[in-house]
Amino acid sequence: MKYLEKEAAITGIGVSDVGRPVNRSGLALTVDACLQAIADAGLNPEDIDGLASWPGRSDDHPGMSPVGLMEVKESLGLKLNWFTAGGEAPSQIASVINAAAIVAAGYARHVLCFRTVTEASSQTKNRRASVSGSGGKRVRGDLQFQVPFKAMSASQWIAMFAQRHFHEYGTTKEQLGWVALNARRHAAHNPRAIFQKPLTMDDYLGARNISTPFGLYDCDIPCDGSTAVIVSRKEEARDLRKPVIRIEAIGSSIHGRYSWDQYSDLTSMPAEESAEMLWNRTDLKPADVDVAELYDGFSFLTLAWLEAFGFCAKGESGPFVEGGHRIGLDGELPLNTQGGQLSGGRLHGMGYLHEACTQLWGEGGARQVPGQPQVAAVGVGGGPVSGCMLIVRE
């Protein structure tokens, strides 16, 4: 079988100013990131004929996704042959997963993918994108089975996954802490990161409780910022500015229950199924991966992705990260090299892909993984939301 995502390449990346807040509109940030990505690829806006985003404009959740496709099209004068945005899709990098298929199918040659958040500037005391039901209205849909019990935040839902992992495998709070400490030490070398001051285990353990076992530093930081990525047909990519980064394999499965509480194994969730699909579409193995950017909207999710990808055995992610040696920049699996979302800010998924490309192009500066990394794994999402990607510098 031919896996057509290998016909797609990432040719340019861009990121706007990131902050808490940045005093610019979501659209202005988006345009900054998009123009940067287009220039990075050596393209002009006239070359862009596809546009994709996740989850599309949403005015219900303040700052969660303030920018729609057509505002970007109109701002940049794009002539589009294909476009899509929607939230019911395999994770926050679904725009890129879709775009890979689209360029392979020939609907478009160069697809501009973006994700924008203005959670820092949009949230108020009573209205936060990350708190479901915070408007006080009656709840519909599947959230009706969580919100009445004051289970209104993903931090509570995912804290329960972590607690179950603790119960089944003996994982500890200190092990969880190494995900946060690792992110912070890498953020110190990322000028865009929100938190750059060193974090000690004492700081981590002494932070106020949010929802056990999660404390403050197990939870990522809402911010303002936009990330953009250009996906091109690989044959076109060879003539562009940068070395080709091929999309080697994608994973987008959901086989078990789509649910925050009914999924059979809450310690893995469908990340495991996505990663299994990914490995079925490549000859590469976990040991071939040079750098991993794994979702850390909450610290535990990184542990779940480590196991899902098979970087360690099921249940052994706690010991794997303990001490931080394996996951440092010079470790066997450099992890969340930009500081993740825990210290870098919640760019919501696309930041991991941006960083993976940065590393493969050797542009990481003080946080560059040594030895010219060639293969990067990106795993995005938490709970029933998951999608992943393996990318290779040719």
Add this chain to the structure above:
Amino acid sequence: MTETGPLPELDPDNTFFWTSGADGRLRFLRCSDCQNFVHPPRPRCAVCRGENLSPQTVSGRGTVHTFTVNHQPWVPGMKVPFVVAIVELNEQPGLRLTTNIIQCPPEEVYVGQSVRVAFEQKEDVWLPFFAPEEGRS
């Protein structure tokens, strides 16, 4: 009374579930063809695709599958701490409810704890909270 978040909006599919506690009993949709409990309510059984589903009473007994002690007030004035748990019902593996454990100090909740439904009415809904089984926790 236990403090709650925003209540569910009742509709033809969910009204049986949210009003089930009026007689003190917990009910789930069950497929009469393959006996699978279906939750949340859906028009078909996802196992056999049968459409003969009806609300059936369950024991109301289960175990704490996992839990969290919440300390963060998510909206101004929210009372903390409180326990959010996922309770697995005895009737079927994977048949679970997200709920609160009440009538129990937060520090005494544990994974595997035997619990039993304890309804509280608020406006037009009966919320299925869970409390430790007497003498068994």
